[in-house]
Amino acid sequence: MKTEPDKFCKAPFRSLVVDNDGTLLPCCEFIRDESSLPQYKIWEFEKYKADTSLRQKMLDGHIDGGCAYCIKREDNGINRRQHHSRLFKETYESFTPNTFDVGHFELRLGNFCNLKCAYCGPYASSQWSAEAKKYKDKFAKFSIGSLKSDYDWVMDEGNKKFIKDTLKNCISAHFGGGEPFINPFINDFLKQIPLESNLAFSTNGTKLPNNTLALLQNRPNLKIHISIDGIGEHNDYIRSGSSWKDIENNVTKLKERKIDFMFYYLLQHTSLFTFRHVYEYCVKNDIQLEIGEIYNGSVDGSGHLTLMSAKQNDVDRLRKWLSTINSPNIKVVDNWLEKYEYNAKLHDRFKQYFAMLDSVRGTNFVKTFNPCWT
Numbered sequence: 536m537k538t539e540p541d542k543f544c545k546a547p548f549r550s551l552v553v554d555n556d557g558t559l560l561p562c563c564e565f566i567r568d569e570s571s572l573p574q575y576k577i578w579e580f581e582k583y584k585a586d587t588s589l590r591q592k593m594l595d596g597h598i599d600g601g602c603a604y605c606i607k608r609e610d611n612g613i614n615r616r617q618h619h620s621r622l623f624k625e626t627y628e629s630f631t632p633n634t635f636d637v638g639h640f641e642l643r644l645g646n647f648c649n650l651k652c653a654y655c656g657p658y659a660s661s662q663w664s665a666e667a668k669k670y671k672d673k674f675a676k677f678s679i680g681s682l683k684s685d686y687d688w689v690m691d692e693g694n695k696k697f698i699k700d701t702l703k704n705c706i707s708a709h710f711g712g713g714e715p716f717i718n719p720f721i722n723d724f725l726k727q728i729p730l731e732s733n734l735a736f737s738t739n740g741t742k743l744p745n746n747t748l749a750l751l752q753n754r755p756n757l758k759i760h761i762s763i764d765g766i767g768e769h770n771d772y773i774r775s776g777s778s779w780k781d782i783e784n785n786v787t788k789l790k791e792r793k794i795d796f797m798f799y800y801l802l803q804h805t806s807l808f809t810f811r812h813v814y815e816y817c818v819k820n821d822i823q824l825e826i827g828e829i830y831n832g833s834v835d836g837s838g839h840l841t842l843m844s845a846k847q848n849d850v851d852r853l854r855k856w857l858s859t860i861n862s863p864n865i866k867v868v869d870n871w872l873e874k875y876e877y878n879a880k881l882h883d884r885f886k887q888y889f890a891m892l893d894s895v896r897g898t899n900f901v902k903t904f905n906p907c908w909t
Contacts, residue, residue: 537627537628539627540593540594540595540596541596542596542598542602542606542609542616543593543594543596543616543627544562544593544602544605544616544619545616545619545620545622545623545625545630546561546562546565546616546619546639547561547562547589547590547593547635548590548593548623548625548630548634548635548636549619549622549623549625549635549636549637549638549639550562550619550637550638550639550640550641551637551639551640551641551701552565552641552642552643553577553641553642553643553698554567554643555643555645555646555658555659555686555713556576556658556686556688557576557577557578557686557688557694558574558575558576558577559575559576559577559579559580559583560601561589561601562602562605562619563641563709563711564602564604564605564608565601565602565604565605566600566601566603566604567601569600569601569603569604570589570599570600570601570602571588571599571600571601572586572588572589572599572601573586576688577688577694577697578688578691578693578694578697580697584635587632587633589601590630590631590632590633590634590635591632594630594631594632608827608828619639622638622639622706622707622733623638623639637701637704637705638705638706638707639705639706639707639708639709640701640702640705640707640708640709641708641709641710641711642698642708642709642710642711642715642724643659643711643712643713644689644710644711644712644713644715644718644720644721645661645686645687645688645689645713645718646658646659646660646661646663646664646686646712646713647661647712647713647714647717647718648660648661648662648663648712648713648714648717648739649662649714649717649739649741649742649776650662650714650739650741650774650775650776650777651663651666651775651776651896652739652764652773652774652775653772653773653774653775653805653840653889653892654773654801654803654829654840656679657679657680658686659712659713660712660713661713662776666895667679667680670895673891673894673895674891676887676891677888677891678836689718689720695720695723698724699723699724699727702724702727702728703727703728703729705728705729705732706729706732706733707732707733707734707735708728708732708733708734708735709734709735709736709737710724710735710736710737711736711737712737712738712739714738714739714741714742715736715737715738716736716738716742716743716744716747717742721747722746722747722750725747725750725751726750730753730754730755731755731756732756733756733758734751734754734756734757734758735757735758735759735760736758736759736760737760737762737799738759738760738761738762739761739762739774739777740761740762740763740777740781740782740785740786741776741777741778741781741782741785742785743785743788743789748788748789748792748794751794752792752793752794757794757795758795758796758797759789759794759795759796759797760796760797760798760799760825761782761785761786761796761797761798761799762774762798762799762800762801763782763798763799763800763813764800764801764803764805764809764813765805765808765809765812765813766779766809766812766813766816767779767812768903769805769808769809769812769903769904770782772898772900772903772904773805773809775892775896775898786820786822796822796823797822797823797824797825798813798817798822798823798824798825799825799826799827800813800824800825800826800827801826801827801828801829802826802827802828802829802842802867802868802871803828803829803840803841803842804839804840804841804842804844804845804885805840805904806842806853806868807842807845807849807850807852807853807906808849808904808905808906809904810853810868811853811856814860814862814864824864826864826867826868828871829841837881837884838878838881839881839882839884839885839888840885840888841881842871842872842874842875843875843876843877843878843881844878844881844882844884844885845875845877845882845885846877846882846906846907846908847877848907848908849906849907849908850872850875852907853868853872854872857869857872882908886908
């Protein structure tokens with residue numbers, strides 16, 4: 536009997552993700568620019584399927600560079616591999632380099648989006664793309680360029696047929712963004728998915744059309760993940776274009792329709808000012824909270840949105856409050872704070888970045904969050 540390697544993951548054998556620009560990936564955590572895997576597009580699926588290199592690596596116990604971020608998150612208590620292990624019952628011995636059958640299908644349907652979240656960019660938001668084009672000189676200082684055109688691969692009839700055919704046979708599907716609920720084809724895609732399949736959405740929570748909710752309402756294995764970075768004005772600042780009132784109204788709508796949902800929260804520098812309020816809101820309103828961590832390369836690759844750009848006093852303020860809380864969620868935040876090491880250059884870049892956003896959007900970071908360095 537073969538011995539299963541440490542960190543073995545079933546995703547390269549049973550999972551397929553279509554990224555915003557149509558690139559095919561084995562997992563939503565996979566960092567393609569760190570991988571040796573060629574960047575195949577959705578219209579090159581057969582080439583992707585025939586390439587056994589990543590699957591062979593996994594069987595041999597070698598960690599591809601694209602998997603490093605997921606492994607790092609696992610070390611911090613966030614285990615994505617467990618999701619695939621629970622979903623797919625095959626054992627390690629049953630896999631070969633040629634094993635590839637899409638059971639989990641995740642779609643990031645271009646960059647259709649109605650928001651401009653501070654840690655996002657043109658690749659995942661058409662609104663970001665338009666803003667970067669309008670203020671190209673200011674955004675260029677942070678290596679943010681506009682797209683030549685928004686990602687419209689999803690408009691292609693051949694790609695739509697591939698998506699529909701794949702959805703018909705999957706046991707699990709996940710729609711991400713951009714914002715999936717404003718995609719013009721979302722209802723057509725939903726109609727292809729078997730009723731008993733697991734189905735999840737990652738959404739900003741601002742748009743929940745009634746005709747789409749009607750298609751979702753009676754699905755037994757549905758989960759809506761609402762991305763939340765703050766409450767009230769904190770939300771409206773970080774997720775530019777969002778209205779907290781709209782989100783609360785949509786949360787009420789989901790509760791009334793008995794549709795299962797949760798809040799998904801991303802740890803980043805601004806969490807030092809927002810996490811307490813998000814946690815207390817979830818406890819008060821009996822809302823499940825799942826916590827992730829921002830990718831170091833977000834926006835310009837410098838890491839200026841991570842914890843390392845924060846001042847010690849702001850970190851200590853959150854730590855003091857955390858010491859009064861007893862919850863499994865807090866352990867993830869504790870692990871995150873344990874990695875803190877101040878970086879003055881990142882702090883300066885953080886301030887410059889939000890000063891630039893404020894000048895473009897007419898907002899005021901300091902007034903909104905009251906950081907210690909003011």
